[in-house]
Amino acid sequence: MFLxxxxxxxxxxxxxxxxxxxxxxxxxxxxxxxxxxxxxxxGKGCKVCTGWRRCSTSVSLQSNDPVALEFDCSKPQDVFxxxxxxxxxxxxxxxxxxIIQTDSGSLPLLDFNRxxxxxxxxxxxxxxxxxxxxxxxxxxxxxxxCPDRHTYxxxxxxxxxxxxxxxxxxxxxxxxxxILNQGSFSLDVPAGQKLxxxxxxxxxxxxxxxxxKISLTLAKGASSSELLSPNYPxxxxxxxxxEWYFEVPDKHKAVVQFGNLTEPRCLKKETAVEYHSKGRxxxxxxxxxxxxxQNQGSFSLTLRNCEMDRxxxxxxGLSLNLKVSASTTSSPVTCEVDLSTEDLSxxxxxxxxASDCEMKMNSVTKEKITVTxxxxxxxxxxxxxxxxxxxxxxxxCSHLRDCPKATIPLLVPQLPSCFPSLLSSVxxxxxxxxxxxxxxxxxxxxxxxxxxxxxxxxxxxxxLTEDDGTVIGHFCPRGAIQKVQIHTNVxxxxxxxxxxxxxxxxxxxxxxxxxxxxxxxxxxFTVSPSKDTPVLLATPGWPVGMKPSSxxxxxxxxxxxxxxxxxxxxxxxxKCNTRHTNIRVQRVGSPEEDYSRREDEEAESEITVSExxxxxxxxxxxxxxxxxVITKITLQKTKNFLLTIILxxxxxLLIIFAIVLAVVCVVVRKKxxxxxxxxxxxxxxxxxxxxGYNGFPKTAEDSEYHVYASIExxxxxxxxxxxxxxxxxxxxxxxxxxxxxxxDSQKPPVSKDAGSxxxxxxxxxxxQYPSQQAPPLPNRPPSQxxxxxxxxxxxxxxxxxxxxxxxxxxxxxx
Numbered sequence: 001m002f003l004x005x006x007x008x009x010x011x012x013x014x015x016x017x018x019x020x021x022x023x024x025x026x027x028x029x030x031x032x033x034x035x036x037x038x039x040x041x042x043g044k045g046c047k048v049c050t051g052w053r054r055c056s057t058s059v060s061l062q063s064n065d066p067v068a069l070e071f072d073c074s075k076p077q078d079v080f081x082x083x084x085x086x087x088x089x090x091x092x093x094x095x096x097x098x099i100i101q102t103d104s105g106s107l108p109l110l111d112f113n114r115x116x117x118x119x120x121x122x123x124x125x126x127x128x129x130x131x132x133x134x135x136x137x138x139x140x141x142x143x144x145x146c147p148d149r150h151t152y153x154x155x156x157x158x159x160x161x162x163x164x165x166x167x168x169x170x171x172x173x174x175x176x177x178x179i180l181n182q183g184s185f186s187l188d189v190p191a192g193q194k195l196x197x198x199x200x201x202x203x204x205x206x207x208x209x210x211x212x213k214i215s216l217t218l219a220k221g222a223s224s225s226e227l228l229s230p231n232y233p234x235x236x237x238x239x240x241x242x243e244w245y246f247e248v249p250d251k252h253k254a255v256v257q258f259g260n261l262t263e264p265r266c267l268k269k270e271t272a273v274e275y276h277s278k279g280r281x282x283x284x285x286x287x288x289x290x291x292x293x294q295n296q297g298s299f300s301l302t303l304r305n306c307e308m309d310r311x312x313x314x315x316x317g318l319s320l321n322l323k324v325s326a327s328t329t330s331s332p333v334t335c336e337v338d339l340s341t342e343d344l345s346x347x348x349x350x351x352x353x354a355s356d357c358e359m360k361m362n363s364v365t366k367e368k369i370t371v372t373x374x375x376x377x378x379x380x381x382x383x384x385x386x387x388x389x390x391x392x393x394x395x396x397c398s399h400l401r402d403c404p405k406a407t408i409p410l411l412v413p414q415l416p417s418c419f420p421s422l423l424s425s426v427x428x429x430x431x432x433x434x435x436x437x438x439x440x441x442x443x444x445x446x447x448x449x450x451x452x453x454x455x456x457x458x459x460x461x462x463x464l465t466e467d468d469g470t471v472i473g474h475f476c477p478r479g480a481i482q483k484v485q486i487h488t489n490v491x492x493x494x495x496x497x498x499x500x501x502x503x504x505x506x507x508x509x510x511x512x513x514x515x516x517x518x519x520x521x522x523x524x525f526t527v528s529p530s531k532d533t534p535v536l537l538a539t540p541g542w543p544v545g546m547k548p549s550s551x552x553x554x555x556x557x558x559x560x561x562x563x564x565x566x567x568x569x570x571x572x573x574x575k576c577n578t579r580h581t582n583i584r585v586q587r588v589g590s591p592e593e594d595y596s597r598r599e600d601e602e603a604e605s606e607i608t609v610s611e612x613x614x615x616x617x618x619x620x621x622x623x624x625x626x627x628x629v630i631t632k633i634t635l636q637k638t639k640n641f642l643l644t645i646i647l648x649x650x651x652x653l654l655i656i657f658a659i660v661l662a663v664v665c666v667v668v669r670k671k672x673x674x675x676x677x678x679x680x681x682x683x684x685x686x687x688x689x690x691x692g693y694n695g696f697p698k699t700a701e702d703s704e705y706h707v708y709a710s711i712e713x714x715x716x717x718x719x720x721x722x723x724x725x726x727x728x729x730x731x732x733x734x735x736x737x738x739x740x741x742x743x744d745s746q747k748p749p750v751s752k753d754a755g756s757x758x759x760x761x762x763x764x765x766x767x768q769y770p771s772q773q774a775p776p777l778p779n780r781p782p783s784q785x786x787x788x789x790x791x792x793x794x795x796x797x798x799x800x801x802x803x804x805x806x807x808x809x810x811x812x813x814x
Contacts (some may be wrong), residue, residue: 005225024071035085036061038069038720046073050078077111079190084114088202090122095202097783117186120179120202127205127213130185131153135198136217138172139227146170149193156212156230157182163230163237165212170196173225175247178205210241210302216436217247218254228321229303233260235317238550239269239307245300251381253333254294256301259325261287262316267304271318271329274302277384283422287320293333295420296384332380335418343395343675346371349388357382357420375814384421391423395513396431396489403432403515407631409443412494412508427493430599437516440464440484440492443509448479451630454536462510463493470547472523472540480535483526487519521616523552531562535633539617545572545626547618549579554615556633564609567632573599574625581620581627588612599627610638638683 038048039058049055049070061067088095138154145151146169154165156179165183168174177185189195206213216225227244229236236242239272244299263271275283275292277299285291305318339346348369350357360378361369369377391413397403410428430438442810450456456476464472467489475481484654494510522540529535537554539546546552558564573581576599585595585607594613597603599620619627 011315012518018752024074024076025068026067027066033086034062035084037083039083040079041081042079046071046076046079048072048076051639056323076151080112083117085117085119087119088121088128090120090128090202090204092123092126093204095120095128095204096717113191114189115186116189117184117185118202119182119353120751122204123181125181127180127208128183129178129205131176131201131203131461133175135170136172137168137170137174138225139166139168141228142167142232148196148197149190153184153186153188153361154179155186157184158211158237160237163211163240163515165214165230166228168231170198172440173216173218173223174214175217176215178208178215180208180211183212190689199401208243210243210539211237213243213245215245215247216324218249218252218324220249220252220328222325222327224323226321226323226326229319232319232321233787235264235308235319236303236305238305240305242303244302244322245298246324246326247298248293248294251330252326252328254299254324254326256291256294257323257325258287258291259323261320262318263287264306264308264317265312265315267309267473268307269304270306272304274304274513276300276302290417292417292422295382317598319543330381332358332378333420334721335377335379335416336374337377337416338374339371340373342413344372345392347390347392349390351388352386355383355386357386358721359387379418379420382420387421388424389415389419389421392428392429392699393427394429394431396429397433397436400433400515400517403436405515406765408490408513409509410494410511410513412510414508423496425493425495426510427491428513429489429491430515431489432515436516438486438488439514439516439521440513441482441484441514442477443512444477446479447475447477447481447537448475449536450474451536451538451542460510461495463495465491465493467491470541471544472544473538478583480527480529480533481525482528482537485516485519485524485526485808489521521551521553522547523550525552525554526557527554528557529564529633529635530704531559531635532748537615537631537633539628542628542630543570544615545574545622545628548619548621551616551618553617554631556613556615558609558612558635561638562635563638564613565634566609566615566635567606567634568603569605569630569632571603571629572626574620574622574627575599576620577623579620580615582618583629584614584616585609586614586616588614608636 011233037058037060040046040048041524043057047055047057049072050059050067055072059069071080090096120128120130140146142164144167148170150170152168152170154168154177156163156165165177165179185200212228214227218225230240230242231237246254266547271287273285273291275285275294277296294798300323303318303320306447307314308317337346342505343538346369348359348371350367351537352358353367358380359366359369359382362376363378371377393405395408412423412426415423432438447462448454448456450461450473460476460564462475464475464484464486465474492513525537527535527537540550541547556564568583581599583595583597583603584593586593587609588611590611593605594609595604615631617627617629
């Protein structure tokens with residue numbers, strides 16, 4: 001391992017005094033890795049000059065080469081301060097230059113005020129550690145001076161600013177200091193004072209959660225140490241933590257006392273002091289509480305500050321001094337206890353018969369002590385693990401009318417500080433009478449059952465039991481159970497969890513108890529689930545089954561626009577001798593049950609309830625097996641089924657409308673295509689025209705009136721043509737004759753002898769009624785319509801063309 005002596009012999013100095021013109025000369029050679037700063041804090045009266053007469057009130061030297069300095073005053077030691085700085089960095093395993101050594105090697109600077117500073121930095125969020133075991137340090141007030149005038153200082157460097165951890169002198173109980181991440185250790189030596197030859201070790205520290213950790217080793221016999229909060233007498237930083245660790249010799253006790261306490265006005269959290277010791281949990285007290293005697297050996301004390309209110313001018317911060325005194329426990333500790341007015345019994349049991357612990361009650365040695373009235377107790381050589389201290393109180397009446405009408409607070413009693421151990425448990429026995437019910441509520445908010453998957457992160461357990469020892473359940477803070485009603489005698493036992501933190505001042509009010517009229521069930525729990533946290537509810541006695549023929553109900557409050565999703569897990573059903581087990585769910589105010597299952601029916605594992613409801617369970621008289629179940633309740637947002645149905649119907653109608661619209665479009669398009677074909681239409685006035693794209697009539701040569709793209713059956717009147725032939729109007733209709741006469745789009749073609757009555761067969765003449773109008777269409781039944789043969793008409797051998805019947809030729813045609 002590389003050892004670098006970071007000593008106060010940091011530099012090789014050649015100090016030369018010249019009387020010429022009152023100028024002092026000094027040649028300085030900085031050691032490698034050090035920085036020498038020479039400064040005039042006042043900035044007046046004297047300057048220091050380097051080469052080429054560059055003069056200033058301060059100079060900083062870092063090179064390893066000699067530097068000549070000149071002071072333009074006769075007594076620079078009265079004006080200038082010299083500071084020698086070395087930087088030490090620690091990695092995950094070690095620190096470079098980990099030996100910090102002071103000696104008398106800087107005699108040439110004897111006439112200057114000197115400060116030697118070591119800046120230390122740990123890697124990441126780790127701490128570095130300074131070991132003072134060889135000499136020891138003791139803390140002093142900022143205004144005090146050390147007898148040897150060697151003053152050490154510790155400082156923590158944070159992102160929010162530097163924090164002064166204190167000033168120290170040699171020869172004390174402080175054995176080490178750990179500072180989180182980054183800080184400094186410095187030594188101030190006044191002018192004319194020689195340095196002491198001391199050595200300190202810098203190493204990688206522990207993973208601490210506080211600003212710093214100061215360790216002290218208390219001496220055997222009677223000894224004491226005084227400590228100050230960081231930045232004293234100014235305020236400890238906002239929302240920060242400081243820790244002291246006290247190593248107490250065997251068979252010694254330690255007493256902690258606070259002095260000069262000022263407390264801030266807190267915006268968030270609260271100030272507190274915590275005691276931690278090996279094998280036990282944490283004791284959390286307010287700063288104004290009586291601090292307990294520490295008999296359990298070594299312990300740590302942690303000071304916590306809150307988020308302070310600094311908006312008001314003159315608002316005090318957190319500051320205090322604490323005194324720790326150690327002494328042997330060979331002399332008995334006497335305690336005066338008076339329980340005559342508290343209706344409380346105190347039980348003290350010696351757990352280890354072979355231990356040196358000796359208990360006396362009214363000067364009589366005992367292994368077990370029960371205190372019910374005013375008594376005088378004494379303890380000698382008793383450690384916390386030697387004793388079990390419990391308290392009990394009975395509250396009840398023979399008839400409900402005689403029971404207390406007011407709410408009864410269940411309070412944890414405060415033991416005298418002379419007791420060597422804390423309370424292990426407190427039990428209140430509540431007896432409501434034959435027709436009464438015990439109702440329990442928590443003053444600090446709803447409680448919950450201690451079940452797998454629903455851990456208790458608080459510091460206490462509350463156990464509810466019946467008179468015969470049957471366990472109803474274990475409960476802890478921060479849950480959803482608002483109220484518990486029990487139709488029988490019940491015992492409430494408060495037990496601190498050794499893994500958690502005991503806030504004695506906060507948890508001394510455990511529950512509120514009232515005596516009410518009897519209820520229909522044996523147990524009723526009122527539950528108010530929250531939206532984001534599932535609730536687990538177990539049958540009384542879980543994991544053991546419910547008592548035979550007993551009932552339990554949960555009244556579950558479901559917020560508006562929410563659904564409760566119930567899942568029945570860990571269901572165990574017995575074989576019943578008489579009656580049946582039953583699980584029922586019924587909405588509040590509804591006469592019908594939403595769910596009901598017996599042990600001989602297949603039970604659904606999950607159901608959903610849309611309103612506040614009752615969950616009722618009853619046990620049978622089992623022949624074998626037990627009835628137990630855990631119900632998990634989760635709140636979900638209500639699904640609007642009516643809106644879903646309406647939207648579905650609207651969507652279906654839109655789809656049907658789209659389909660109908662598509663069909664109509666296809667039919668209309670097809671019909672339009674059919675109408676677009678050019679079809680010859682019979683005009684009774686004698687004019688033939690083509691539908692569709694009509695233009696000017698064509699000449700006889702260009703006319704294509706005899707060509708037909710298609711024939712529409714409804715426009716063919718074959719039977720009229722036949723009747724016309726019988727009347728002599730039309731000629732033979734089985735021979736096609738081309739039309740060669742004139743065409744007129746407005747007048748039908750007629751013969752010159754139109755007025756003659758001599759008409760020949762086969763010669764076309766216009767048939768005129770007196771009204772000069774075309775004849776009306778005959779009324780004919782569909783059965784008289786003559787069908788076409790393959791939609792074809794006989795044609796001549798020269799040309800076959802679709803026609804409407806025999807072509808009628810005008811008279812005189814070519």
